[in-house]
Amino acid sequence: MDPVELARGWGVRARSVRRPEQGTNNAVWTLDDTYVLRVYRNLGLDRVLAEHRLLAALGPAGLSFRVPTPVGPVRETADGPAALFEYLPGTAGRRGADGEALGAALGELDAALGTLDPGLAPTDWRVSLDEVHPAVPGLDVLLGDLRAACGPHPGLDRMDRCARETDAAYRKMLVDLPVSICHLDFAPGNALLDGGRVTAVLDFEIAGLDLRVNDLAAGLAQSTDTAEEVAAFLRGYRSRVDLTDAELAAVPLLADLRAMSSLVWRAGRWRTGLSTLDEVVERLDEIALRREFAVA
Structure with missing residues (x-):
């Protein structure tokens, strides 16, 4: 796949091309520090178009930071839908170090997403573990396949012990707790900062309907390591979103x-x-080493 040739479909003649240091789901290039070219390897055209409709709806939301802005139409390629975005400058957030600013940005984003029509959600993530990926026919089959491929692993043992009970508790929460459109992949690498201020939130690829507090849980899991970092992130988030006690207890x-x-x-x-x-x-390994979050 030649990004220079692909970019010409939007009338862009790129002179310099570089790849980001992180990201494993899609093929992404920065072109001349002016555009970002993304080829989606996980999503079909309909999902990509839905993501772009959500981004367009966030434009008038009055956010203090930017979100990706598509340039021109989505184009289909042999490797998946391709989209061109405006390049957004800034430095990726740092795990732990930028916690309060990152938490406040996620809270601001969730407050804005909560005002949108749920019909704008690109997908609905209120599913069981059996339904997370279409190539996985069921959790029991997957665990058997992984035991055959990996051998004994404490993460598989924990899945055996806890997965069904955790899944059932989540289903009950869907009845009791607020549901909203969520980002669901908020991490330091998906936020850009300048002078300690978040200037952009990126990567809405898996955005969809879910428990509102699941966005906080995802952000904490991907942005913090210590109790102090959790407290800072949570302080920032709660400055923008009024969480219920039940939501905090669910984290x-x-x-x-x-x-x-x-x-x-x-x-x-x-x-x-x-x-x-x-x-x-x-x-x-992450499942085997899961740590508890103290979110009082």
């Missing part, structure tokens, strides 16, 4: 569920040849 279980969902998603990519077994094992 530890949702953090576990996210780790399990991430494993199922990565294993689905492994089953379709898009991820390596080593990447799946990394998710199993």
Whole structure:
């Protein structure tokens, strides 16, 4: 795949091309520090168009930071839908160090997403672990396949013990707690900062309907390591969103569920040849070493 040739479909003649240091789901290039070219390897055309409609709806929301702005139409390629975006300058956030600013940005984003029509959600993530990835026929089948491929692993043991109970608790939360459009992949690498201020939030690829507090759980899991970092991120988030006590109490279980969902998603990519077994094992390691979140 030649990004220079591909960019010409939008009338762009790129002179310099570079790849970001992170990101495993899609093919992404920065062109002349003016555009970002993305080829989606996980989503079909309909989902990509839905993501772009959501981004367009966020434009008038009065956010203090920017979100990606598509340039021109989405184009279909042999490798997946391709889209061109305006390049957004800034420095990627740092895990732990920028916690309060990152938490406030996620809270501001969730407050804005909560005002939008749920029909704008590109997908609905209120599903069981069996339904996270279309290439995974069921959790029991997947765990059997992984035991055959990986051998004994404490992450698989924990999945055996906890997955069904965690899934059932989540289903009850869907009845009791607020549901909204969520970003669901908020991490320091998906936020850009300048002088300690968040200037952009990126990567809405997996945005969809879910428990509002699941966005906080995802952000904490991907942005913090210590109790102090959790407290800073949570302080920033709660300056923008008035969480209920029940939502706060749900965070530890949702953090576990996210780790399990991430494993199922990565294993689905492994089953379709898009991820390596080593990447799946990394998710199993995370499940085995799960830590508790103190979110009083």
